[in-house]
Amino acid sequence: MLSFTIAITALMIVLASAFIHATNRTLYQNTWQQLQNYSDSLVEDAIRYDVNDHSFEGFANESLAANAALLSDQKIHFAIFDMSKKQIFINSGYTPSISKGEWQRLKKGKTIYLKTANPRIKANSKNGTGMTEVLRPYFYHHKLIAVVSIGTFLSVIQENLHQTKINLLLSLIIGCVVTIILSYFLAHAITSRIERLRKATKQVTKGNYDVHVPVRSNDEIDDLSRSFNQMTVSLRESEKEIRRQEERRRQFMADAAHEMRTPLTTINGILEGLQYDAIPEEDKQHSIELMRNDTQRLIRLVNDNLDYEKIRTNQISMERKVFDASAALHNLIDQLQKKAHEQNDQLKLTVPQALRVYADYDRFVQIMFNLIQNAIQFTSHGTIHISGRHLEKGSQFVVTDDGLGMTKDQVANIWDRFYKADPSRSTTKGESGLGLAIVHQLVQLHGGSIKVKSTLHEGTTFTVYFPDREYAPHLKAQNK
Numbered sequence: 001m002l003s004f005t006i007a008i009t010a011l012m013i014v015l016a017s018a019f020i021h022a023t024n025r026t027l028y029q030n031t032w033q034q035l036q037n038y039s040d041s042l043v044e045d046a047i048r049y050d051v052n053d054h055s056f057e058g059f060a061n062e063s064l065a066a067n068a069a070l071l072s073d074q075k076i077h078f079a080i081f082d083m084s085k086k087q088i089f090i091n092s093g094y095t096p097s098i099s100k101g102e103w104q105r106l107k108k109g110k111t112i113y114l115k116t117a118n119p120r121i122k123a124n125s126k127n128g129t130g131m132t133e134v135l136r137p138y139f140y141h142h143k144l145i146a147v148v149s150i151g152t153f154l155s156v157i158q159e160n161l162h163q164t165k166i167n168l169l170l171s172l173i174i175g176c177v178v179t180i181i182l183s184y185f186l187a188h189a190i191t192s193r194i195e196r197l198r199k200a201t202k203q204v205t206k207g208n209y210d211v212h213v214p215v216r217s218n219d220e221i222d223d224l225s226r227s228f229n230q231m232t233v234s235l236r237e238s239e240k241e242i243r244r245q246e247e248r249r250r251q252f253m254a255d256a257a258h259e260m261r262t263p264l265t266t267i268n269g270i271l272e273g274l275q276y277d278a279i280p281e282e283d284k285q286h287s288i289e290l291m292r293n294d295t296q297r298l299i300r301l302v303n304d305n306l307d308y309e310k311i312r313t314n315q316i317s318m319e320r321k322v323f324d325a326s327a328a329l330h331n332l333i334d335q336l337q338k339k340a341h342e343q344n345d346q347l348k349l350t351v352p353q354a355l356r357v358y359a360d361y362d363r364f365v366q367i368m369f370n371l372i373q374n375a376i377q378f379t380s381h382g383t384i385h386i387s388g389r390h391l392e393k394g395s396q397f398v399v400t401d402d403g404l405g406m407t408k409d410q411v412a413n414i415w416d417r418f419y420k421a422d423p424s425r426s427t428t429k430g431e432s433g434l435g436l437a438i439v440h441q442l443v444q445l446h447g448g449s450i451k452v453k454s455t456l457h458e459g460t461t462f463t464v465y466f467p468d469r470e471y472a473p474h475l476k477a478q479n480k
Contacts, residue, residue, distance in 0.1 A: 008179040016172055023164050027157050028132060032113045035134040038076060039148040042067050043138050056140045064089050078150035088146075096149045098135065106137040106147050115154070130154035193221050197228060209236040260301065263294030307438055318360040318445060322469065325357040325364065325388055325395065332368055333386070340376050340384070347372070350387040357388075357395040358469045363442050370435040371399045371462050378460070379403030394448070394467040402459040411454050415440040447473040 046063040049056060059080065068091035071078065077094035079087055085103060087095070102112055112135040133151030137144055200211045209232050213225040270287045273279040279287050310316045333347050340347050357364065368386075375384045379401040388397045406414070414436050443450045447467050454460035466472075 008183065009176055012172055012175050012179070016168055019168060020161075020165060024161055027160055028115060031132055031152065031157055032134055035076070035132075035150045035152065036111065036136060038071060039078065039134060039136045039150045042078065042080075042148060042150075043146065047138075056145050059089065059146070061089065065091075074152075075156050076150065076152045078148060081147040081149070083144050083146070085147075094151075096133065096151070098147065098149065102135060103147075106135060107144055109137060109139065111136045114151070132157060190221065193225070197221075197225065200228065200232075204232060204235065209239055256301075256305070260298060263297050266294050267291050316445075318363060320358055320360050320446070320469075320472070322356055322358050323361055325355045325397070326351045326353060328361070328365055329368065329386060329388065329397075332365065332372060336369070336372055336376065339373065343376055343379060344381045345376055345379050346383045348383060348385050350385065352389065355388050355390060355395065357466050358472060359446055359466050363446070364466075367439050367442050367464065368397065368399075370439045371464070374435055375399055375401035375403065375460070375462075382459075391465075393471045394465055397464045397466075398461060399464075400459065400461040405456045405458045405460055406454040407456050411452055414452065447471075 042064065043059075045067060046059040046061075047056070048058055048060055064080070068078070068089075072091060077091055079090040079094055079096055081098065082088050085098060098106070105112060112133075114131075114133040114135070116130070131151045131153050133149060136148050136150070138146045138148070196213055200213050203211045211232055213228050215222045215225045215229070270279070270291050273287065274284065307316075329349055329351055333349050337347060372384065372386060380403065382402040385400045386398070387400075388395065390396075416437065440450060443464060443466075449465045451463045452460065453463075
């Protein structure tokens with residue numbers, strides 16, 4: 001508020017000083033112009049010419065005396081000089097003098113304007129001797145015939161200027177009062193907004209990131225408020241992400257412990273049985289085979305976790321290129337035929353003879369392998385259809401089974417790490433619960449999409465889309 005008041009008051013003082021200076025100059029200019037007009041009127045009224053030859057005869061004293069009386073009432077005095085610098089008329093004892101230099105200028109037709117406390121003025125007056133004057137020459141047939149010295153006392157102008165200063169001072173006082181009132185409201189409006197920011201900042205320091213500062217205009221404080229709101233949103237998102245990461249870490253530890261408990265318990269039990277000869281000789285080979293299977297399961301679990309974390313944090317290397325997906329899918333069918341036969345499933349592949357796809361070959365194989373294997377694991381005595389085709393902007397692959405199917409809640413969670421739609425069955429098959437989570441991450445890294453439709457007890461369909469080279473995003477994953 002103080003800064004506003006000082007700034008506006010200083011501005012008003014500067015403007016007032018400039019106005020007084022301009023007013024003072026204008027008053028003198030107007031006075032000189034008025035005196036000049038009076039001088040012209042005097043000469044026009046009093047000058048006399050010869051009727052026959054139009055020669056200059058002089059001035060009529062009666063006319064000069066009458067005008068002198070009128071002008072004296074207005075505190076205006078004049079004197080007339082002839083061509084020889086002789087005073088031919090004065091009024092009210094006004095006896096000015098003209099210097100040699102001034103006379104030379106007058107003879108050249110120059111009008112002289114004077115403003116001074118002039119000692120040449122010999123008349124005494126209650127108004128003082130300070131005067132403003134006009135010395136004006138008059139010519140007839142290019143000959144100087146007279147010079148009029150007309151003036152008024154400076155006190156007359158000063159009175160007008162004084163009144164102007166009084167009026168201006170009153171205006172300045174009123175302006176200052178108004179300025180203080182306006183400054184108060186302006187300062188209050190600004191400080192209240194700053195106070196809101198200060199309180200909001202305190203809330204943020206206490207860990208409350210839900211604060212929001214209202215924004216109503218487009219000035220600098222509102223720009224700061226917008227930046228503050230953006231900061232709180234970022235902090236809020238960061239806090240949520242930290243919580244998600246912590247929850248993910250806890251869930252990972254719980255899931256990993258749960259997944260490892262069963263095979264470790266089995267291995268420990270068999271080792272104790274072997275140690276105390278509690279296992280018959282004919283069962284030892286079978287027990288060792290069980291330990292071997294559970295050990296491999298633990299290795300797969302660890303490897304899958306490592307792969308998932310690398311994929312999630314973009315720490316894998318990917319080399320996308322265009323290749324024939326038909327050949328890759330035929331190879332996969334050959335590899336998985338044995339597993340499908342164990343489940344009494346049939347694998348049917350429908351793809352064109354040459355199906356071009358833009359992807360990382362190894363990751364493409366990994367994606368399709370996981371999807372087909374997942375379909376085999378949840379289908380018994382059924383048929384699994386694998387198809388592929390090229391669309392306008394990419395390639396699409398569909399894996400459909402007529403197995404167990406899933407509920408809506410299960411479909412919503414299948415991309416989560418360690419989630420199993422059928423825990424009892426997947427446990428017997430050695431499933432880690434990471435296959436679909438890895439598939440989802442890999443498809444996203446390719447800039448593609450994966451969708452799933454499923455009906456309980458009827459089957460599940462996975463649809464994967466890979467964009468072509470010109471539509472694929474820049475590869476984000478890289479070796480680290």
